[in-house]
Amino acid sequence: xxxxxxxxxxxxxxxxxxxxxxRKYASDPSSLEQxxxxxxxxxxxxxxxxxxxxxxxxxNKFGEFVAIRGHGVAMYTTRLEEEDAxxxxxxxxxxxxxxxxxxxxxxxxxxxxxxxxxxTLDGPCN
Numbered sequence: 001x002x003x004x005x006x007x008x009x010x011x012x013x014x015x016x017x018x019x020x021x022x023r024k025y026a027s028d029p030s031s032l033e034q035x036x037x038x039x040x041x042x043x044x045x046x047x048x049x050x051x052x053x054x055x056x057x058x059x060n061k062f063g064e065f066v067a068i069r070g071h072g073v074a075m076y077t078t079r080l081e082e083e084d085a086x087x088x089x090x091x092x093x094x095x096x097x098x099x100x101x102x103x104x105x106x107x108x109x110x111x112x113x114x115x116x117x118x119x120t121l122d123g124p125c126n
Contacts, residue, residue: 004046011039012113016120019102022095029094030077036102037062037075065105076101 002010018025018032026032040062063073071079080094106113114120 007046008043011043012115012120013122014039015102015106015113016115016117019099019115022099028091029080029098030075032095033075033077033098061109062102062105065108069101 014025015036018036022029022032026035037060040060044060066076067073069076077094077098080097103115106115
């Protein structure tokens with residue numbers, strides 16, 4: 001069985017790979033964002049940030065980051081779709097915008113983690 005540290009390293013490796021090749025992990029930007037939310041929930045659970053006194057309280061720091069950045073309770077990609085009426089290359093722009101937004105979040109919440117560092121791509125299984 002894997003240790004918590006190995007699982008966290010695997011999640012970090014997955015973040016790095018998702019940001020480098022988002023279309024490999026999701027069919028559209030909204031799906032990629034949902035996947036990122038889920039991984040952040042798992043990370044919070046492992047770090048014991050999301051469970052208090054036998055009740056699960058969802059405290060997703062990415063959701064808080066989205067809200068602080070002015071997107072309210074909506075997902076970041078929901079706002080992108082509302083603001084971008086031009087359908088030409090829209091999905092590419094949204095993938096790029098979301099990946100940059102996630103990079104900003106990671107830089108703010110985990111300054112020691114660089115998803116663009118090639119060493120990050122090596123997970124515990126490599």
